[in-house]
Amino acid sequence: MLETRITKMFGIKYPIICGGMFWVGRAELIAALAEAGGLGFLTAATYPTIEELRDDIHRARGLTDKPIGLNINLFASVRPQPIEKWVEVALEEKIPVVETSGRSPQGIVEPLHAGGVKIMHKVPGVRYARTAERLGVDAVGVVGHEAGGHPGMDEVTTLVMLPAAVDAVKIPVVAGGGFADGRGLVAALALGADAVLMGTRFMATKECRGHPAFKEWMVHAAETDTVYCMKSINNPSRLVKNAPVERVVEMEKRGATLEEMLPVLVRQGPDVVDTGNMEDGLVSMGQSVGLVRDVPTVKELVDRIVEEALAARERLDKIIG
Ligand SMILES: Cc1cc2nc3c(=O)[nH]c(=O)nc-3n(C[C@H](O)[C@H](O)[C@H](O)COP(=O)(O)O)c2cc1C
Numbered sequence: 445m446l447e448t449r450i451t452k453m454f455g456i457k458y459p460i461i462c463g464g465m466f467w468v469g470r471a472e473l474i475a476a477l478a479e480a481g482g483l484g485f486l487t488a489a490t491y492p493t494i495e496e497l498r499d500d501i502h503r504a505r506g507l508t509d510k511p512i513g514l515n516i517n518l519f520a521s522v523r524p525q526p527i528e529k530w531v532e533v534a535l536e537e538k539i540p541v542v543e544t545s546g547r548s549p550q551g552i553v554e555p556l557h558a559g560g561v562k563i564m565h566k567v568p569g570v571r572y573a574r575t576a577e578r579l580g581v582d583a584v585g586v587v588g589h590e591a592g593g594h595p596g597m598d599e600v601t602t603l604v605m606l607p608a609a610v611d612a613v614k615i616p617v618v619a620g621g622g623f624a625d626g627r628g629l630v631a632a633l634a635l636g637a638d639a640v641l642m643g644t645r646f647m648a649t650k651e652c653r654g655h656p657a658f659k660e661w662m663v664h665a666a667e668t669d670t671v672y673c674m675k676s677i678n679n680p681s682r683l684v685k686n687a688p689v690e691r692v693v694e695m696e697k698r699g700a701t702l703e704e705m706l707p708v709l710v711r712q713g714p715d716v717v718d719t720g721n722m723e724d725g726l727v728s729m730g731q732s733v734g735l736v737r738d739v740p741t742v743k744e745l746v747d748r749i750v751e752e753a754l755a756a757r758e759r760l761d762k763i764i765g
Pocket of ligand 1: 566727
């Protein structure tokens with residue numbers, strides 16, 4: 445039941461994955477998802493030091509003996525990122541799967557593979573999926589325009605990007621952007637994916653870091669409560685619609701430079717998530733927030749997604765016969 449190339453490759457029960465999430469993708473969430481039968485990625489960029497990253501890996505390992513992943517973010521950054529050290533940590537800690545994103549993983553595919561680590565490279569466009577396959581990664585995650593975080597420059601939605609990617613590569617494709625329930629999982633499988641990848645939906649769970657008011661905002665938010673912006677500075681992002689993001693949009697409209705925008709941009713993530721005051725800064729959020737109606741435990745969410753998937757299949761069986 446629900447066995448795919450991805451469940452077999454990653455050694456997990458269900459084809460349900462939580463992508464790396466800066467600031468919130470930590471031990472409690474990732475371990476809870478592992479225990480529930482899916483796979484999540486601790487997010488290396490979250491931790492100010494390598495020691496703190498290692499501590500959280502050990503904390504997750506104390507909570508589960510099932511596979512946990514590590515997200516290695518290759519995005520250009522104002523602060524230099526210790527990518528080689530993150531690779532070293534993945535190898536030394538025997539992380540079974542690394543999710544890379546932001547830029548070509550060329551240069552780190554070989555050392556990770558030499559250490560027996562599987563690589564899922566996440567991309568916001570079909571042409572990057574082809575490149576990733578050529579570089580030898582094991583699976584490719586594709587995220588459409590709906591996705592929270594960095595949905596890419598192309599503005600192509602998941603409904604089109606996913607089957608196009610499935611046709612373009614032979615390696616397993618993991619579908620991201622807009623998924624929040626079992627109907628979505630079945631739709632992704634029908635379009636040829638071997639798993640779904642969600643970020644936004646997993647933020648509204650009990651184990652995820654975040655102020656109760658932040659999660660409550662998610663429960664009441666609509667699918668129109670996010671903004672796609674920052675294309676003008678080559679950093680396309682989908683974020684919560686609030687006053688700081690409207691300021692960013694307004695600065696973009698008058699042609700502000702990256703330097704002018706930096707003071708607004710540095711306030712990403714931590715403030716809003718931890719205070720629950722939605723006007724405190726910028727925070728990534730996908731359109732799928734409009735499908736979030738409660739704050740369950742991760743296990744309740746995963747079990748429900750599986751039940752919903754079965755119900756969706758029954759419905760299809762009746763229709764297709
Ligand atoms: C709060 C938040 C932070 C994120 N941070 C990262 C990150 O650090 N690295 C990364 O590769 N993707 C990041 N993402 C993207 C997710 O891993 C995933 O691709 C995306 O959330 C999928 O779309 P969805 O939000 O519609 O589920 C983030 C997403 C969210 C919502």
